[in-house]
Amino acid sequence: MPSLPDMTTPNLSELAGKALAESGHVTVPAPDAGQEQFSEWLQRMGDNALILGHRASEWCGHAPALEEDIALANQALDLIGQCQLWLGLAAEVEAKGGDADRLAYLRDAGAFRNLLLVELPNGDFGMTLMRQFLFDAFHHTLLLALKTSSDSRVADIAAKAEKEVAYHLERSADLVIRLGDGTAESHNRMQAALTKLWSYTGEMFADDAVDQAMADAGIAPLPSTLKAAWEKTVTAVLDEATLVPPASAWQHGITGSGGGKKGVHTEHLGYILAEMQFLQRAYPGARW
Amino acid sequence: MYAQLVKSEGSKSRDEMTPEEIAFQERIDRGEKIEPKEWMPEGYRKTLIRQIGQHAHSEIVGQLPEGNWITRAPTLERKAILLAKVQDEAGHGLYLYCAAETLGVSRDELLEKLHSGNMKYSSIFNYPTLTWADMGAVGWLVDGAAIMNQVPLQRTSYGPYSRAMIRICKEESFHQRQGYDIMMKMCSGTPEQKAMAQDAMNRFWYPALMMFGPSDKDSVHSAQSMAWKIKINTNDELRQKFVDQTVPQAEYLGLTIPDPDLKWNEEKGGYDFSEPDWSEFFAVIAGNGPCNEERLGARVKAWEDGAWFRDGLMAHATKAEERRRSARHAAE
Numbered sequence A: 001m002p003s004l005p006d007m008t009t010p011n012l013s014e015l016a017g018k019a020l021a022e023s024g025h026v027t028v029p030a031p032d033a034g035q036e037q038f039s040e041w042l043q044r045m046g047d048n049a050l051i052l053g054h055r056a057s058e059w060c061g062h063a064p065a066l067e068e069d070i071a072l073a074n075q076a077l078d079l080i081g082q083c084q085l086w087l088g089l090a091a092e093v094e095a096k097g098g099d100a101d102r103l104a105y106l107r108d109a110g111a112f113r114n115l116l117l118v119e120l121p122n123g124d125f126g127m128t129l130m131r132q133f134l135f136d137a138f139h140h141t142l143l144l145a146l147k148t149s150s151d152s153r154v155a156d157i158a159a160k161a162e163k164e165v166a167y168h169l170e171r172s173a174d175l176v177i178r179l180g181d182g183t184a185e186s187h188n189r190m191q192a193a194l195t196k197l198w199s200y201t202g203e204m205f206a207d208d209a210v211d212q213a214m215a216d217a218g219i220a221p222l223p224s225t226l227k228a229a230w231e232k233t234v235t236a237v238l239d240e241a242t243l244v245p246p247a248s249a250w251q252h253g254i255t256g257s258g259g260g261k262k263g264v265h266t267e268h269l270g271y272i273l274a275e276m277q278f279l280q281r282a283y284p285g286a287r288w
Numbered sequence B: 001m002y003a004q005l006v007k008s009e010g011s012k013s014r015d016e017m018t019p020e021e022i023a024f025q026e027r028i029d030r031g032e033k034i035e036p037k038e039w040m041p042e043g044y045r046k047t048l049i050r051q052i053g054q055h056a057h058s059e060i061v062g063q064l065p066e067g068n069w070i071t072r073a074p075t076l077e078r079k080a081i082l083l084a085k086v087q088d089e090a091g092h093g094l095y096l097y098c099a100a101e102t103l104g105v106s107r108d109e110l111l112e113k114l115h116s117g118n119m120k121y122s123s124i125f126n127y128p129t130l131t132w133a134d135m136g137a138v139g140w141l142v143d144g145a146a147i148m149n150q151v152p153l154q155r156t157s158y159g160p161y162s163r164a165m166i167r168i169c170k171e172e173s174f175h176q177r178q179g180y181d182i183m184m185k186m187c188s189g190t191p192e193q194k195a196m197a198q199d200a201m202n203r204f205w206y207p208a209l210m211m212f213g214p215s216d217k218d219s220v221h222s223a224q225s226m227a228w229k230i231k232i233n234t235n236d237e238l239r240q241k242f243v244d245q246t247v248p249q250a251e252y253l254g255l256t257i258p259d260p261d262l263k264w265n266e267e268k269g270g271y272d273f274s275e276p277d278w279s280e281f282f283a284v285i286a287g288n289g290p291c292n293e294e295r296l297g298a299r300v301k302a303w304e305d306g307a308w309f310r311d312g313l314m315a316h317a318t319k320a321e322e323r324r325r326s327a328r329h330a331a332e
């Protein structure tokens, strides 16, 4: 093992200066704050779709029935398609050059803006379905509101995505009901999933400065305003499924400096990206 | 092709046939389609179940080698295309299990036979997918070989199988084009990408040739299946067609086919080429290919881990039916 001093970079500022000189980057004028926040918000939309789509795609060929293999692949496909639209627009708004692929493949975990809920490991199929249901109910309410966004590009994407997500919700709600009110084992698994995931639902409705700016511009609703509709859907489905959410649960990602929307993720996201970005990282600049 | 070494039942000469069997054979000879409710010889039914079942199993096990790269696809567009492809393969499995069900065998029975090792799937899916170029090679060569076999099967004598093949073939040719498109990108890319493409070609060429199965020109099983029009061409005919079609495509990509003896034979109007190593083929069929354990293991695990899910849905359906019944009683 080399001695510690060998491993210490001799002169950081000198190296940084050299790297800057070699990079040939032209200084880009900073976009106005509104555009930066808009792009940030678009990345939240795109990253939720990308990471949940990634998780769904992990089931390909391993689901408990052929119909589920097909449904999950289809859902993943919808989400990846939506991610292309949201991140494509984010890149356009950001105007730093590049496209949806650059955002998906060349940002590190700290720049990802997805909710913690969607990056959690799949667990058993019950956990995957419960996560999908809790997110679908939120996603659908959000997209419905976005159809009347003041930004026509957002409204167009939402109109397309809303149809797909309505179907996702119909499917996940139906399965949650059937499995919750199925056998003792299926009930227990769905209940365990609900209890665990409930702590990650609060983040969906926590407003921050970016959300406020979007609401002020009429681009998107404040997340907190979606909570009542979400609760209505979720309560109705869980009742029918004979499942009960925990009376009180710690909510991750809201208090303190943590939370996916701020780029402070669970340990799981790094592994998703290590896998997802491997080829782009190993062969920089190659076209595929 | 997705059905290899399918043993047919029967092989009767005309003198040994009953009048019913003769009438049945005449219908086939006239090009009529046989439909599920109609009389058919037991051997025809059993052979078809084996063949369609093996084909269905190949589609679902075939999700795995490509599924292996979905989470690592290099662009969002490639990811979407690959997802769509793997989803299609699962759909093909579904159509084919449905076609088999019309012959009186359930999907669960067929899956039980797959899981216990009593039914096979195509040898090709027991090879690993090691680089992104393998997604190209699989689409181009594996789906390409499958199409060779499945296009003629659109004319097969059994109605539901024929209709399943017509739907499947449309999607398979799309898969092949997508695979070739990946290869084009790789071959016009960086030296590393080109090397990956050549390496994929090297690894998949002979396993692709094996997909057609060993020569069956003297096989009684094949003769019977051909008389029944559940097999349309011999394995050698299809393999030759595949080689003749593929060589120019490889040349266009600038890839070398890993066969020093490959050359154009003017007289036969086709290429001469080396046979694959059939001992390797039989080893793979016997369960000793590089990925047999992983592939079958993954399917068995998916099935076993999913038991609670399937049981839960069944239990709910029963409960719901009971509730409906008691609601009806209450109303009366």
Ligand SMILES: [Fe+2]
Binding pocket: B059, B088, B089, B092, B168, B172
């Ligand atoms: Fe297929």
Ligand SMILES: [Fe+2]
Binding pocket: B059, B062, B089, B142, B143, B146
């Ligand atoms: Fe296939």
Ligand SMILES: [Fe+2]
Binding pocket: B089, B143, B171, B172, B175
């Ligand atoms: Fe295919």
